Amino acid sequence: MTAKxxxxxxxxxxxxRDRLPQHVAxxxxxxxxxxxxxxxxxxxxxxxxxxxxxxxxxxxxxWGIGALTAYAFSxxxxxxxxxxxxxxxxxxxxxxxxxxxEMMEEDVQIQFIGNLSALPHSLQQEITRSVEETRHNxxxxxxxxxxxxxxxxxxxxxxxxxxxxxxxHLTPDQIDEAIFERHLYTAGTCDPDLxxxxxxxxxxxxxxxxxxxxAEIYVTNALWPDFDRSEFHRALSxxxxxxxxxxxxxxxxS
Ligand code: IPE
Ligand code: IPE
Ligand code: MG
Numbered sequence: 001m002t003a004k005x006x007x008x009x010x011x012x013x014x015x016x017r018d019r020l021p022q023h024v025a026x027x028x029x030x031x032x033x034x035x036x037x038x039x040x041x042x043x044x045x046x047x048x049x050x051x052x053x054x055x056x057x058x059x060x061x062x063w064g065i066g067a068l069t070a071y072a073f074s075x076x077x078x079x080x081x082x083x084x085x086x087x088x089x090x091x092x093x094x095x096x097x098x099x100x101x102e103m104m105e106e107d108v109q110i111q112f113i114g115n116l117s118a119l120p121h122s123l124q125q126e127i128t129r130s131v132e133e134t135r136h137n138x139x140x141x142x143x144x145x146x147x148x149x150x151x152x153x154x155x156x157x158x159x160x161x162x163x164x165x166x167x168x169h170l171t172p173d174q175i176d177e178a179i180f181e182r183h184l185y186t187a188g189t190c191d192p193d194l195x196x197x198x199x200x201x202x203x204x205x206x207x208x209x210x211x212x213x214x215a216e217i218y219v220t221n222a223l224w225p226d227f228d229r230s231e232f233h234r235a236l237s238x239x240x241x242x243x244x245x246x247x248x249x250x251x252x253x254s
Contacts, residue, residue: 002206005017008059008229008230008233009062010062010063011062011063011064012233012236014237015063015233015236015240016235016240017064019240020063020064020065020069020236020240021065021192021193021194021216021236021239022065022066022193023065023066023067023068023069023189023190023191023192023193023194023212024060024067024068024069024192024193024194024195024196025068025069025070025071025192025195025196025207025208025212025215026056026068026069026070026071026196026197026198027193027195027196027197027198027204027205027207027226028049028052028053028070028071028072028198028224029197029198029199029201029205029223029224030045030198030200030223030224031045031046031048031049031223031224031225032045032105033199033223034044034049034223034224034225034226035048035049035077035159035179040110040124042084043084043091045089045223045224045225046087046088046091046236047091048225049224049225050105051225052224052225052226052227052228053070054071054099055228055229056068056227056232057106057108057140057142057157058106059232060140061107061108061139061140061163063107063236065140066140067140067141067142067143067189067190068140068141068142069113069142069143069144069145069192069208070142070143070144070145071145071148071205071207072088072092072144072145072146072148073088073092073114073145073146074145074147074148074149074150074205074207075115075147075148075149075206076149076205076206078147081102082175089119089120089123089214092123092126092146092176093120093122093123093126095128096123096126097126098218100129100130100133100134101121102126103130103134103137104133104134104137106140106214107136107137107138107139107140108134108137108139108140108142109134109135109136109138109139109140109141109142110130110131110134110142110143110144111131111141111142111143111144112127112131112143112144112145112146113143113144113145113146113148113153113185113186114145114146114147114148114149114153114185115147115148115149115152115156115246116146116147118145118147118186119147122170136203139230141189143186143189145207145208148185148206148207149206150204150206150207150208150209150210151206152209153184153185153209153211154184154209156183157180157183157184158199160183161175161179161183180201180210181210184210184211186208186211191211191212191214191215192208192211192215193207193215193216193239194210194215194216194218194236194239195207195212195215195217195218195236196216196217196218196219196220196227196232196234197215197218197220198219198220198222198223198224198227199221199222199223199224200220200221201219202219208245214244214246216239216242218235218238220234220235
């Protein structure tokens with residue numbers, strides 16, 4: 001665990017508690033570039049990225065944000081060099097093992113989204129253990145997208161629904177958004193209100209394609225290992241300045 005920053009333990013005074021996002025999703029990008037800038041191997045960026053994520057999770061608790069979803073590994077990330085993929089899988093496993101006690105103390109409920117069956121067996125075991133042990137915790141809901149792909153998630157939902165139609169449990173005209181959502185990895189959870197991407201890239205990279213339909217998107221040039229509470233504060237200030245119209249007219253104008 002890194003030391004907590006000495007400031008920003010409490011919700012910054014300029015943020016409105018009643019207008020915080022309930023659910024923040026984050027594309028944690030820029031670990032490799034951060035390491036390169038420091039003259040370090042890429043894997044050191046991933047290590048530092050874990051510290052950033054731990055503090056962001058704590059920060060959600062401190063500031064009263066109920067759910068955090070973090071993109072840890074995409075279905076496309078298998079295309080990276082084997083050493084990096086192996087390092088990440090081992091890192092995920094170690095972090096889960098080391099952090100379980102603290103997640104229990106902090107009342108975090110951890111869940112995973114993605115195609116978990118393709119992950120190394122030992123990692124799957126740690127995932128099952130952490131999900132099982134934290135399942136009754138009532139604090140922050142922490143979802144980790146691991147071997148996650150939005151297109152794959154949608155395809156899996158389509159297959160499951162098609163099977164139900166084939167078996168006569170459902171007719172095509174009964175398929176609506178609610179039924180579709182029930183077949184996504186995120187079934188039963190609210191959509192992200194705010195999607196943060198670090199490292200300046202203006203893309204979604206196959207993350208939560210269905211669920212971000214009306215998320216407010218915030219992109220910062222900060223690289224993920226540098227994303228601290230001040231950066232999060234800036235993201236939340238930007239979010240609170242947005243006019244979420246959901247296709248209707250502005251509440252100020254109507
Ligand atoms: C994000 O950082 C972490 C993962 C995708 C696992 P990157 O590893 O993509 O870092 P950059 O984008 O190369 O700097
Ligand atoms: C997105 O980052 C995936 C994760 C953060 C896990 P990438 O670095 O893989 O995305 P691209 O390649 O820049 O789109
Ligand atoms: Mg990247």
